Amino acid sequence: MLLQRIQQQFIDSADLKYQSAPMLAPLVEAAVAALLAGLTGGGKVLTCGNGAGSALAQLFSAHIVGRYERERPGLAAFSLSGNAAAMSAIATDFDGRQVYARQVHALGQAGDVLLVFSPDGQAGNLVAAVEAAHEREMTVVALTGARGGRLAAQLRDTDVHVCVPHEQPARVSELHLLVLHCLADGLDAQLLGLPETPSTETENPA
Numbered sequence: 001m002l003l004q005r006i007q008q009q010f011i012d013s014a015d016l017k018y019q020s021a022p023m024l025a026p027l028v029e030a031a032v033a034a035l036l037a038g039l040t041g042g043g044k045v046l047t048c049g050n051g052a053g054s055a056l057a058q059l060f061s062a063h064i065v066g067r068y069e070r071e072r073p074g075l076a077a078f079s080l081s082g083n084a085a086a087m088s089a090i091a092t093d094f095d096g097r098q099v100y101a102r103q104v105h106a107l108g109q110a111g112d113v114l115l116v117f118s119p120d121g122q123a124g125n126l127v128a129a130v131e132a133a134h135e136r137e138m139t140v141v142a143l144t145g146a147r148g149g150r151l152a153a154q155l156r157d158t159d160v161h162v163c164v165p166h167e168q169p170a171r172v173s174e175l176h177l178l179v180l181h182c183l184a185d186g187l188d189a190q191l192l193g194l195p196e197t198p199s200t201e202t203e204n205p206a
Helices: 002-040 052-065 084-093 101-107 124-135 149-154 169-192
Strands: 045-049 077-079 113-118 139-145 160-164
Touching: 002 045, 002 113, 002 139, 002 160, 002 169, 045 052, 045 101, 045 124, 052 077, 052 113, 052 169, 084 101, 101 124, 113 124, 113 149, 124 139, 124 149, 139 149, 139 169, 160 169
Parallel strands: 045 077, 045 113, 113 139, 139 160
Antiparallel strands: none
C-alpha cells in the first residue's frame, strides 16, 4: 500500500506539470520579461516567502547572484527571507505582518522587482510585502496556487501572476520549484542566448 501511495505521488506531480504547461508557460515567459527589465534597467530582485516559499526565495536569489547552469556575471538579487536578524527584530518591534514589508520599504526602489512565493496567497506578511512594493513603484511577480487568495487581489495589471491550478501546498511548491528553474534558465537564455544543443551523434571510434 505504501509503495502504491509513493508511486501515485510521482504520477500526480507529473500530471500536474504536464497539464499546467500550456497555461503557465506564457505567464512564466512574462515573468522572465519583468525580471529582465528590472535587472537590465539597473534594478534588483527582492524575494520572499514563508516556509517552503522562504527556501525557494533564497534558492532563486542564489541562482541570480551566483549562477544557474551557465557562467555569467552575477545579477542583483536579495532574499528578504534569509535575513533572520532583521525579521526577528521587525516582528518584535512592530508585528509579524511587517517582516517583509518593512524590508521592502527600506531596500526597494522604483524599477526593482519583488518575487513572492505563496502557495495559497493568504499570508498577511506577503500581502503586506506586495502593498509595500507597489508603494515603492516596484513590479511584482507572484507565484501562488489555488486561486491566489488575498495576494492575487492586490496585484496590478503591470504585475505578473503565475498561479498553479491546485489546492495542495506540496504540489504547488513542486510547480513553484520548476517555475523557479524556468525563470533562471529564461534569464540566462535572454542574456547569453540559447545554449547549443549537445550532439546526439555517437562518434565512430574507427
